[in-house]
Amino acid sequence: MTTTDTAPRTGLRAVLPHGRGVVTFGLSNLVSALGTGVFYPYTLLFFPALLGISLTQVGTVLSVTALVALPGMFWVGRLIDRLGPRTVLIAAALLRAAGFIGYVSIRHVAAFALFSVLIALCNRAEQAASPALAVALAPDGERNRWLALARTAFNAGVGGGALLGSALIAGGETALMWLGLANAAGFLVAGLVLWPLRTPTVPPADRAKLSRGPWRDGAFLVVVGFNSPLWMVALAVETSMSAYLIGTLGAPAWLAGTLFAVNTGLLMVFQLPLAPLLDRWGNLTVLLAGTLLTAVFLVAMALGGALGGTALVVLLLVGMVIYTAGELAVAHARYALLTDLPPPSELGSFMAFNQVAVGISGALVPFVVAALLDSAPAGLWWLMAALTVVTTVGVLAARPLLLARGQKQ
Known part of the structure; x- marks a missing residue:
């Protein structure tokens, strides 16, 4: 090696x-x-x-x-x-x-x-x-x-x-x-x-090791269980933010573009520099911090309907910075966990299993987003915030299992 x-x-x-x-x-x-x-x-x-x-x-x-x-x-x-x-x-x-x-x-x-x-x-x-x-x-x-x-x-x-x-x-x-x-x-x-x-x-000795497969690996299933709803939340934000801001809140069209530009720019600039720092903190701590920051942004989106003008713009710009910090943390931790836990000789099978779970959760997004934007737009953001908080609680509950598999705090 x-x-x-x-x-x-x-x-x-x-x-x-x-x-x-x-x-x-x-x-x-x-x-x-x-x-x-x-x-x-x-x-x-x-x-x-x-x-x-x-x-x-x-x-x-x-x-x-x-x-x-x-x-x-x-x-x-x-x-x-x-x-x-x-x-x-x-x-x-x-x-x-x-x-x-x-x-x-x-x-x-x-x-x-x-x-x-x-x-x-x-x-x-x-x-x-x-x-x-x-x-x-x-x-x-x-x-x-x-x-x-x-x-x-x-x-x-x-x-x-x-x-x-x-x-x-x-x-x-x-x-x-x-x-x-x-x-x-x-x-x-x-x-x-x-x-x-x-x-x-992969060395022949590793390839010869028996594995129960991803569907029987409890720690990996737990991580897939975290990853799927967090992926769903990210897709919901990506697909619904413009429609919510312009169609529901009556915000100017440039605001949605600006928020996407802030998100993309910060991800491009900070993804690599932050990786060594996030490594020092441990995957579980980073994942918890990321889910909490994401939830803060989702609550801000839900509350945005009560604001207008400059106050709305400031709330959403600050919220997008917070969301991007959460996205950086969540992405770093979940990819580290997903690639750390599988046996080296079966990493492809484990990652493919995760993609099946992500694909199923992603397929639900268009229906959930469309239904809630039509009937209860703020409810979409409260639902996504609740899903994120539940995931955070799940990470806390699963810490002993993941620590036993060698993951850092």
């Missing part, structure tokens, strides 16, 4: 991850995220224009195909363990490139559904294999920096891609097909970037 440099780190060396392949790993994540950023914000413009179907039909197909793809993750997890995360990441990237080319080439609802299942499965495969690749490549003591690098590259790529996407759609509906082709190009390049990378194999 590779060891880290024992020389003291100063300046950028104290922040940036180290190890062979780190530039390739970061670049592949960045390029993939650029393609996602080009397309994702304009999904609901792309498919109705290309296929001539309604938004409701598009949403139904995307939700159903996302759920249909989830059972395939158990097979993907075994492939990660047998073939290695690099191979699965390359295959997923190339298949997604083919899928987006298919979107713009075969403009039929049946093809749309078929390609959507493929892309949904490959998206989940990437989210399982990327942390596994970071674990495989990172030298001792560098794992959380590598994971933080992946999140930083994702935020930077999605932000830059969204700007590029806005330029691509300036030509009107006929230019929307370029969104799909740009996304396909991003995934193709991301896969090719990884091609020359070589990863260490």
